[in-house]
Amino acid sequence: MSNSTGWAVPEYSAFDSETCSIARTLALVGDRWTLLVLRDLANGVTRFDDLTTHLGIARNVLSKRLAALVDAELAVRTGYRTEGSRERYEYRLSRAGRELMPILLAFMGWGDRHLAGPQGPPALPVHADCGAPVRVAVTCEAGHDLGERPRVRVQPGPGSRRREG
Amino acid sequence: MSNSTGWAVPEYSAFDSETCSIARTLALVGDRWTLLVLRDLANGVTRFDDLTTHLGIARNVLSKRLAALVDAELAVRTGYRTEGSRERYEYRLSRAGRELMPILLAFMGWGDRHLAGPQGPPALPVHADCGAPVRVAVTCEAGHDLGERPRVRVQPGPGSRRREG
DNA sequence: CAGCTGAGTTCTCTTTAGCAACTCAGCTCG
């Protein structure tokens, strides 16, 4: 397979699409709502009814998404109790779930640069410890900052699988 | 609104969910296939039939996704001609589309860390200029590397909008 | 001019999402 440059690509298309880490991650969080649910969990909106009203998601769909997140161990369902009420449940990010933050921040960065209105970005993420604005950067092990449109080549890794069929 | 810690969150839920840059970006690329299409475009799989066979996406769905990407100016439809054939079309990432790379690399990094099999990651992204492995990092303007589970607080930005209703 | 190719469109069927109403447990109040 080649492209219009005639330049021989190292046959990316020869490798299985679903084995890719992007595809595998999207299988967990790549539906229409999950990343927004994770965003809200990260921002302290952790209760069922709060999530439905803030997101505008249908209750049955939220129910499924939360169950899937708990199942994938990206979120944890824990009991809480406010006085004068029985025990209720809320959802909090797990360790693995919090490690999705760079993905959310990457989305945020792109949206801020390309989709913000004239007034500027709707939200500003800051380092909780020092208060300085936060950004996502692509760097290489040689110490280069690859900038906004990183020139990246993808090589087959040890876990690569050729496409069947 | 509060959470089980009793700690007063600065009312994230008071702000409109759809105004968020994450939500806006997901509105463009947040369906089941678009990010995988973008991944393939980034890796040189640029033609309709190649995309259908590599991704396993239905042709009508791919058709819609590509049209949406062109419409959003994330991809460009350009003609090419191989000798002995009439002009055909392929899809390439636009400037804005290439700026989505950090998002794809963030997905890849998470998947590599959490979903790779025993053999290791399926693919290795390297800096096209120097060949060194590439990674996504979250940093703050004070120069801190926030690590894998960045402690980030979100403040209302200039373009924030309170939730209606 | 018959057949091939790449790039789609059209049609039917299944899956997922959206919406509204209903359930259910335990709490408070009269």
Add this chain to the structure above:
DNA sequence: CGAGCTGAGTTGCTAAAGAGAACTCAGCTG
């Protein structure tokens, strides 16, 4: 005690999106 409230769901119906296969269509070759 029983009525009503609240948060966290479930159930049932409709609407939209995706899967799969067949069909179209333009221009090229033999």
